[in-house]
Amino acid sequence: MSDRLYAIDETLDAHVRYVHESALVPGTWVEACRFYGLVIQGRSAGAATVDEVANALRVVALRAATELERVQLEVEDLDEDRVERLWDRLACLVPKEAEVYRARITPRSGGLGLGAIFENAQASVGKHWWSEMKFEARITLICKTCGAPQQKSRDFTCAYCGGDLFRRGGGNGR
Amino acid sequence: MNAEQQALCARFEGFLAKIDERLREIMTEAEQGVLALIAQHPTDVMPLGNALSGLDHRVRELKDKIQETWDQQIESKFSALDSGGRFLDVGFDMKQDFEQRFDEQWATFKVRAHSQFYRNLFPLATAAAQKPVPCSQCGAPLEAVDRSVSASIHCVHCGAVNQILRDPAISAYKLGGPHAFADEEALPLRFEIERFRTQVDRQRRATSWANESFESLQRWEQMERAYWQRFVEAKARFGGEPVDHALVESRMAQFRKYDLETNQIWRKGMGLG
Numbered sequence: 021m022s023d024r025l026y027a028i029d030e031t032l033d034a035h036v037r038y039v040h041e042s043a044l045v046p047g048t049w050v051e052a053c054r055f056y057g058l059v060i061q062g063r064s065a066g067a068a069t070v071d072e073v074a075n076a077l078r079v080v081a082l083r084a085a086t087e088l089e090r091v092q093l094e095v096e097d098l099d100e101d102r103v104e105r106l107w108d109r110l111a112c113l114v115p116k117e118a119e120v121y122r123a124r125i126t127p128r129s130g131g132l133g134l135g136a137i138f139e140n141a142q143a144s145v146g147k148h149w150w151s152e153m154k155f156e157a158r159i160t161l162i163c164k165t166c167g168a169p170q171q172k173s174r175d176f177t178c179a180y181c182g183g184d185l186f187r188r189g190g191g192n193g194r
Numbered sequence: 195m196n197a198e199q200q201a202l203c204a205r206f207e208g209f210l211a212k213i214d215e216r217l218r219e220i221m222t223e224a225e226q227g228v229l230a231l232i233a234q235h236p237t238d239v240m241p242l243g244n245a246l247s248g249l250d251h252r253v254r255e256l257k258d259k260i261q262e263t264w265d266q267q268i269e270s271k272f273s274a275l276d277s278g279g280r281f282l283d284v285g286f287d288m289k290q291d292f293e294q295r296f297d298e299q300w301a302t303f304k305v306r307a308h309s310q311f312y313r314n315l316f317p318l319a320t321a322a323a324q325k326p327v328p329c330s331q332c333g334a335p336l337e338a339v340d341r342s343v344s345a346s347i348h349c350v351h352c353g354a355v356n357q358i359l360r361d362p363a364i365s366a367y368k369l370g371g372p373h374a375f376a377d378e379e380a381l382p383l384r385f386e387i388e389r390f391r392t393q394v395d396r397q398r399r400a401t402s403w404a405n406e407s408f409e410s411l412q413r414w415e416q417m418e419r420a421y422w423q424r425f426v427e428a429k430a431r432f433g434g435e436p437v438d439h440a441l442v443e444s445r446m447a448q449f450r451k452y453d454l455e456t457n458q459i460w461r462k463g464m465g466l467g
Contacts, residue, residue, distance in 0.1 A: 044233050047321055067233040125230050134220065137248035138227040141241045142234070159357040160330040169331045169354035173346040 024091045025102050028084055035080040036117055043068035043121060067125060074118040081113045161185040199275050206268055210292045216256055221303050224249050228307045232314050237363045239370060242311050246304055253300050264289055298385050309378045312371035319367035330356055342368040372433030380425040387417045408463035411454060418449050
């Protein structure tokens with residue numbers, strides 16, 4: 021009855037492969053995260069970060085562990101060695117595969133020492149004051165008095181109540 | 195060429211082959227880094243630009259070694275074996291040909307890195323462009339939204355004005371993609387021009403520095419025009435915009451002013467006095 025152990029192993033391989041492959045393709049990675057019930061926060065594009073990949077792998081490992089427990093309960097004549105090997109694999113899965121992914125996305129800093137150039141190239145990314153800014157891609161001006169939306173570009177007087185679309189400070193309208 | 199001269203040429207070639215090998219190593223390693231950088235920052239060209247500047251410095255240092263070694267060790271040896279000025283020219287030509295190939299390889303690498311960035315960006319920009327933009331008031335999809343620029347879009351359903359901010363992937367692609375692809379497509383013509391100029395110089399050297407003929411200058415002008423023509427046509431094709439003939443004429447005006455109109459043969463041939 022070790023077919024079921026084999027199936028867990030195979031499924032695990034398939035998921036790990038899927039995580040690695042989709043992690044480098046931004047659109048596919050969003051889908052993969054959705055598949056594993058994860059939410060990507062704080063960024064809109066780019067390959068997966070190592071932490072995101074680790075989170076997805078955690079879900080994969082957890083699902084496999086649940087299945088393995090079920091098999092252990094349901095099947096009596098399991099090959100103990102194989103079960104143990106599978107548990108060992110699950111225990112190491114996240115750090116091991118996350119490290120594999122880290123190695124894939126980290127520019128090589130081999131013999132020529134170009135790694136420092138690539139590290140420096142990324143050093144300024146995300147350090148500008150505007151990089152953490154969150155804003156809506158669509159904005160509609162709303163009348164402060166009646167709540168009606170702006171009806172005409174560059175016309176900041178409400179078409180319904182005549183109120184201002186911008187609240188003005190001070191009494192002189194400035 | 196006698197045995198001594200052949201041996202010197204072989205030694206110099208060996209040195210140049212080492213420099214070439216080093217350049218290839220840099221490019222092979224840099225390619226991995228560039229691809230990883232593009233994967234990590236698919237909508238931001240700045241990290242790639244930073245990396246290419248750093249790599250440029252490394253490559254320039256490597257190229258400087260050729261001149262340094264030539265000045266300090268090689269030129270004197272070619273001079274010593276020179277008989278009537280011809281053998282020193284052999285050394286000069288070997289060095290110049292190598293430097294030209296070196297520059298071409300590196301220029302090609304940089305242009306390809308940029309076009310690779312935009313090729314990678316294309317599906318992201320396409321996906322962003324296809325995404326419907328709903329009105330912030332009534333949720334109906336807004337019509338004719340160009341996400342490469344920020345714009346005020348009037349909802350035809352509820353009348354609300356939506357300020358739509360540009361999409362970073364689309365605007366980055368539109369801003370740099372056509373230029374990068376056109377650069378890549380026109381680059382071989384630039385190399386042809388440089389090789390042609392080298393050949394002209396050698397021809398002049400072989401004829402006691404006789405003036406370049408008017409026909410040769412005309413050919414140069416045609417090649418220069420062909421380069422810019424190819425560039426603007428490719429840019430228009432990739433950008434889906436009309437061919438910018440004015441750019442060709444402006445570049446050709448600069449070229450004529452600084453490269454041709456300072457040449458007396460050209461002026462005479464054109465009747466400029």
